[in-house]
Amino acid sequence: MPEPVLPSTARLLLARTARVQRDGRAPGLVAGVVRDGGLAWSAGRGEVPGPHTDVQYRLGSISKTVTAVVVMRLRDEGLLRLDDPLERHLPGTPFGDRTVGQLLSHLAGASADGPGGWWERTPGGSLDDLGLAETDVVLGAARRFHYSNLGFGLLGELVARLRGRSWDDAVAAEVLAPLGMARTTPRPVAPAAEGRAVHPWADVVLPEPEHHAGVMAAAGQLWASLADLGRFAAFLLGDTADVLDPATLEEMTVPAGVDPSAPGWSAYGLGLQVLRVDGRTLVGHGGSMPGFLAGVFVDREEQTGAVSLANTTSGLDPLVFGLLADLRGAEPRIAEPWVPAPSPVPLESLGVWFWGPSPYVLRSVSGGLLHLGPMPGRSGRASRFSRRDDGTWGGLDGYFAGETLRIAADHLDLDTFVFTRTPYDPAAPVPGGVDEHGWR
The missing domain is CATH 3.40.710.10 (DD-peptidase/beta-lactamase superfamily)
Known part of the structure; x- marks a missing residue:
């Protein structure tokens, strides 16, 4: 009751x-x-x-x-x-x-x-x-x-x-x-x-x-x-x-x-x-x-x-x-207390990634999910992802709903978008390549 x-x-x-x-x-x-x-x-x-x-x-x-x-x-x-x-x-x-x-x-x-x-x-x-x-x-x-x-x-x-x-x-x-x-x-x-x-x-x-x-x-x-x-x-x-x-x-x-x-x-x-x-x-x-x-x-x-x-x-x-x-x-609902939970991916996969020059953050959230979104204070696309049986991650909401996220050591592959650890990392498979002269 x-x-x-x-x-x-x-x-x-x-x-x-x-x-x-x-x-x-x-x-x-x-x-x-x-x-x-x-x-x-x-x-x-x-x-x-x-x-x-x-x-x-x-x-x-x-x-x-x-x-x-x-x-x-x-x-x-x-x-x-x-x-x-x-x-x-x-x-x-x-x-x-x-x-x-x-x-x-x-x-x-x-x-x-x-x-x-x-x-x-x-x-x-x-x-x-x-x-x-x-x-x-x-x-x-x-x-x-x-x-x-x-x-x-x-x-x-x-x-x-x-x-x-x-x-x-x-x-x-x-x-x-x-x-x-x-x-x-x-x-x-x-x-x-x-x-x-x-x-x-x-x-x-x-x-x-x-x-x-x-x-x-x-x-x-x-x-x-x-x-x-x-x-x-x-x-x-x-x-x-x-x-x-x-x-x-x-x-x-x-x-x-x-x-x-x-x-x-x-x-x-x-x-x-x-x-x-x-x-x-x-x-x-x-x-x-x-x-x-x-x-x-x-x-x-x-x-x-x-x-x-x-x-x-x-x-x-x-x-x-x-x-x-x-x-x-x-009578506002009292939120459940935060408790520690294991990350669904290795910790080194989390943190800041760049789509071109734009910084994004990949983090784990409750329920064994991942969240990819812009750095705080910046605008951009955000979605949550759940693990699929084949090891990839499926978008649950936002712009990338239904899309597939693949996590590699040096990049994230998401629906033709490639996120890298540094802006336009020349060592990662950036679509279109990176100018050989680099940033200048």
Whole structure:
């Protein structure tokens, strides 16, 4: 069980939640913060028809992340690759040349929603019922990020085809049950909040319809309790319960097409939103359906998360980011103590190396990794590397992600870049050679 927050922190979190519910005029709002595997604090405000941690609300697009988890399981089992064209697994759509990875990252150029009526307020049918056409392809592949509910509807159908059972059954068996999310279901199971729209100019409400979205269910169908959403936040923090390999979860959090070192960015990984908020990198997903708003975001470095659920169509300020900031300020995570650890390479391989005239430092870091980056106070490219079975080192992040580092006695060989112990060492294999007259 997670250790509860301090009473002073609880008051701070409750005060923020109460303001958001009042100012946003949400009929009902439940929220919580997560650490050590579960809810460390939670509260409900307004009309909550039952114990606030057990009442179901609709998750909306958080369902996309659950869909993505099953797709990544299929990848890890070798049943598909992220570079596979959709046609290989789901033939007959106008997106046949778009890849599974592009669909997961909203880079496939699919229209935001499928043809026909507003799928979020009208019952859905099969893929054939959608009647997809070339006009539903609105952008070229990998041209730009374009959020697409339709793309995740297609991924849900891909899951159903490869698993031989409905999307509902696949996510229940492969994600929800192993994580212990027994109160997460495709349709509401009491106690459940009723979706409401709040009039913009008066304090009156209107019920919103509820239905099964059919083939579009994978984009926004699920309902969950606050306790279950807190469990999903713990999953995003690394408590995967063997649903995913931790390395696969880490892969899902890597932004597609965005430089994560730049301040103030917003991006999308593989089924996960990746945001830079107040200098912190947060991963998770927001959700909205007529009558409901939801959010689950975690700070994987701080090992904390925040969750919220409300039965209102719109008008609510984001709550989870503020809760994370309050928790971090009131109860900052105590860093693990530094302890000595053996270097993964001989000590003589570490230290200063030069790319041309520019000094870089190769050093060992925790986890048996290497880090190559510019000297302190200088700008330049930096990456971490992990050892491969063949003795080389593979780039994990930064400019050299995926590239191969080879360490020799007199130089480093990295993707055609040669680093030497002295600037342009004439005794090392510097590309293009070194002027025979040397420095002058």
